[in-house]
Amino acid sequence: MNPFMDMKRYSYCLNAMLFQFFLFVLLSLLSEGIESDTTVYIVYMGAPGNKNEDPVSDHLELISSITASKKPHSQGLLVRSYMNGFSGFAARLTAQHAAAMAKQPQVVSVFVDPFLxxxxxxxxxxxxxxxxxxxxxxxxxxxxxxxxxxxxxxxxxxxxxxxxxxxxxxxxxxxxxxxxxxxxxxxxxxxxxxxxxxxxxxxxxxxxxxxxxxxxxxxxxxxxxxxxxxxxxxxxxxxxxxxxxxxxxxxxxxxxxxxxxxxxxxxxxxxxxxxxxxxxxxxxxxxxxxxxxxxxxxxxxxxxxxxxxxxxxxxxxxxxxxxxxxxxxxxxxxxxxxxxxxxxxxxxxxxxxxRDFESDLVLGSGGSTTTKTIKGEAINFSNLNKSPVYPLIYGGTAGSNSSSQDEASNCNPGSLDGEKIKGKIVLCQHTDQGYSKKEKMNGVKSLGGFGVALVDNEERYVAFDYDTFPATALSSASAKEVLSHINSTRNPVATILPTVAVTKFKPAxxxxxxxxxxxxxxxxxxxxxxxxxxxxxxxxxxxxxxxxxxxxxxxxxxxxxxxxxxxxxxxxxxxxxxxxxKHPTWSPSAIRSAIMTTATETDNSKAQMTTDSGSSATPYDYGTGEVNPTGALQPGLIYETSGEDYFFFLCNYGYNSSSIKIISGKTGNYTCPSNSSIESISDLNYPSIAIVNLDNKSGKTVKRTVTNVGIDMETIYTATVKAPKGLDVKVSPDRLQFTETSKSLSYQVTFASSGSSIKKDAFGSITWSNGKHSVKTTFVVSVS
The missing domain is CATH 3.40.50.200 (Peptidase S8/S53 domain)
Structure with missing residues (x-):
């Protein structure tokens, strides 16, 4: 059930009174001088200014200087001001005024108010x-x-x-x-x-x-x-x-x-x-x-x-x-x-x-007590007979005269012959996703169909809510069995069972x-x-x-x-x-690090995590892995990323010093490092590592710093590397000795190609362990 599925279908028809009201509002706005071609823009001005200043007055003054409006507030040009965590405002501006606003020295960016x-x-x-x-x-x-x-x-x-x-x-x-x-x-x-x-x-x-x-x-x-x-x-x-x-x-x-x-x-x-x-x-x-x-x-x-x-x-x-x-x-x-x-x-x-929400399709043949159960996934509260007594038909053989084979097999609305599917359960493909599953279900239902089994590999493990209508989703492998049954049985019948919740489902x-x-x-x-x-x-x-x-x-x-x-x-x-x-003084980056470095990449069958289609999953799919609520409370080591680190990130990303000075609220001169480059982003003290376009000859070295937050102040962590074939990964030093006075230590990781067998994207990890805690840093390396 998606509360936004029918959002676009709300009626916006206005009766005469509403029309007159909005016309009155529009005329009132125009009479006060608002130009009809204005759009709401966000004006971002970086870190907040002096708390003793009045930011709203400053914002109104800036708007007035750009638009030449003497009454920007009464004219509704200022939509809202931002003043607690950062500075800026939203205002109704023309495109020309927005362009002029973006040129002001105290402004970082100006952009149309988006809908997310x-x-x-x-x-x-x-x-x-x-x-x-x-x-x-x-x-x-x-x-x-x-x-x-x-x-x-x-x-x-x-x-x-x-x-x-x-x-x-x-x-x-x-x-x-x-x-x-x-x-x-x-x-x-x-x-x-x-x-x-x-x-x-x-x-x-x-x-x-x-x-x-x-x-x-x-x-x-x-x-x-x-x-x-x-x-x-x-x-x-x-x-x-x-x-x-x-x-x-x-x-x-x-x-x-x-x-x-x-x-x-x-x-x-x-x-x-x-x-x-x-x-x-x-x-x-x-x-x-x-x-x-x-x-x-x-x-x-x-x-x-x-x-x-x-x-x-x-x-x-x-x-x-x-x-x-x-x-x-x-x-x-x-x-x-x-x-x-x-x-x-x-x-x-x-x-x-x-947990699997199982709604099974039960197959049978007229006059026989032999049945076969095909597992499906859906949420339905149907009340069909639990014995297979309803005729079963494939949508591809029940098309109307005006529909194509593909439209009918997908049970697209308007593609089926009502006389052929009335009182039957219909097997439908879902390869054409121009229509939603609900639209296809409603189409079958409106023609008198008793149920629908949709073939959907992608959404097989996401239980769609079909309300009280008998419906289920099958994998393509299961659908072959159903088609075979339809084609080989003189009188194919079926039923769709109401949903039951099955736990301990594997893999997960x-x-x-x-x-x-x-x-x-x-x-x-x-x-x-x-x-x-x-x-x-x-x-x-x-x-x-x-x-x-x-x-x-x-x-x-x-x-x-x-x-x-x-x-x-x-x-x-x-x-x-x-x-x-549990750790009220920890920074946002410390909490993030604890969650990321304790995540797991295995499922409940002790195998490497996969996608729901059964293919191998990678860190591009799940990051560092599935969250571990308990392990994250005691991570052992954390990667701290400071505000200064993020300013350097912005420098390396390509923003100029003047913009970063406004964003950061720094006083005096601020200059990005002269060696700023997109490649240097890999050096951000992040709990994972990503290397782009690894040079096969020179390789790449990155630095990380970890802080001991475990109970044992005197402890030694050693590194274990898990790397794919073709990638040489060296950690230096590979042994970190923490003491009361040495709570934060740094190490370097050098990545180099050791052969031609490395894939375009190679994945692995570095795990630091002291026998009590295991701190995993996932890495991905792409070759040039």
Missing amino acids: QLHTTRSWDFLQEHTELEPYSDMDSDSGSRNNTNTIIGLLDTGVWPESPSFDDMDMGAIPARWKGVCMEGKDFNSSYCNRKLIGARYYKDNSPSVAWTAQDTPRDTLGHGTHTSSTAAGSLVAGANYYGLAAGIAKGGSPTSRLAVYKVCTEEGCKGSAILAAFDDAIGDGVDILSLSLGASPFFKPDFVNDPIAIGAFHATQHGILVVCSAGNGGPDSSSVVNSAPWILTVAATTID PTVAYFSSRGPSTDTKNILKPDVAAPGVNILAAYIPTSGSSVPPGQSPSQFNLLSGTSMACPHVSGIAALIKS
Whole structure:
């Protein structure tokens, strides 16, 4: 179930009164001097200025100087100002005025306010069982933070449904005194909805007086996405959670005792960049510890860092000690589709868990008691006879006179002959994805078909919700068996069974087909995504609104099963909050390092992780591996990346010194190193290593520094290298001796080709171990 699937189909027809109202507003704006060809632009001005200054007045003065407007505020030119974590504003400008604004010395970049996308298409129990470590409910009991955590997770999403039991604040202590946020009132939402769990809620409306109030001006979630991600990150324990009987158990977030602050930046239309930047600005001022964003740009249009609201906001949040966790996007399985790939962002891919939603197709033949069961995957609450008594037909043989063979075999709407499929179960291909599975299902249903079995290798392990209609998804191998049965049986019959949840499914985790892949097109010198986490068929809180998806006789569920990197991101945010509660002084990069270096690359059958199609997976698919919640709490060693390191990254990426001075807020002269180059990005003190265009003759050497954060101050770590054939990897020194006074030590890694057998992209790892901790640094090397 995707709350955005039918978004484009909302009616925008206006009655006469609405038309007159908007005409009145338009005429009013024009009468005040707003030019009709204006567009909202974001003007980014780097680090915040002097706190004693009035940034709003400065922004109005700048707008006035460019537009020659004497009343920029009353004319609605200034949409909103940013002043807590960074400086800038959103304003209505013409293209000519925007170009002039970009030339101002205090301005870093000017870009059109973009619309970004939400990344939606037993998880905690599985993570613990998979790593075979102690239950996470006890992992921080030694510090006492389990019952007393003050960690605050901020969610930039679609809002929240505050009545959900996942946001109950029972047994939680007082709200941290450092919290400076608010609980904004809006439509169907008042301040009493916030509590000791849900401590803050904001929404974003244009500040200009010309913009009318809308029904979206509320922190309340009307889509479900934000409620789902919030409860995944930090939902309270809820016994008996289920989706109409499926996936029953205890629902819980990754950090159940953390606080939540929601920032509603997304509506049915998408996620406006100016609102995202405003939420970052507010979150920095409010005092959050972790920010979780299950949204991003399209993989087909990825803006540069200084034109990307998420990259800008995350950069300044990181400078203020806030770890920003983002979804990698749903552009998979295409390569180079990963988004949110700035090195100051923790980027999360999506994997499956060991739960399968099985809906089987049972084959038979008329007059015979012999049956054969074909495993399928789907969510349906059908009430067909469990015995195979319904005629079975292939869509390719039931086409209408006006349709092609391919259209009919795919059961495209309008391609089938109703007389041929009425009262039957139809086998349909899904190679033509111009129509959704739901559209094909509705087409079969409208013609009187009793059920549908869709052949879909890609989406086989992502259970689509078909409501009460009998439907399932089959692999192409299973479909061959079904076709053979149809062609070899005089009277083929079948039935589709209602869904049952099967646990301990193997192999798991696997990389989900939709999860965006690396390498990043921003820079291949940073491995992205960083890690992977459960993102397929995740049960979490939802908005209990009634609709066609509610099975007859049931009340709307307070939970839902959703898939996407949107669901993977808050898993990591919850883990990050746990680490922060146990190590409150750790920096964002220390927390990121702990998560990345303890991740695992094996599945529950002890084999190397694969994709959900069965092919071998690589770090371009899952980063350093599947997150390990318990291991990340005690990583042994960490890689610290400082703010200065990120400034050098920007130098190496190609930004000039003057821009970086504005971005960083540095006083005096700032000059990038004279040897700045894109290749030097590989030297960023990152928990993974990426080498691009390795020279077969000279090779490449990079440096890393690790800090001992283990209990044992006096300890020795030794390095073990796992490298593919054809690549020579040397670590120097390969032995690190830490003491009370030597907590941080450096090493170098030299990569060289040792033959012609190395592939275009070679993957491996360096693991530092002291017998108690294993610290894995994944590397990828591409040859020139």
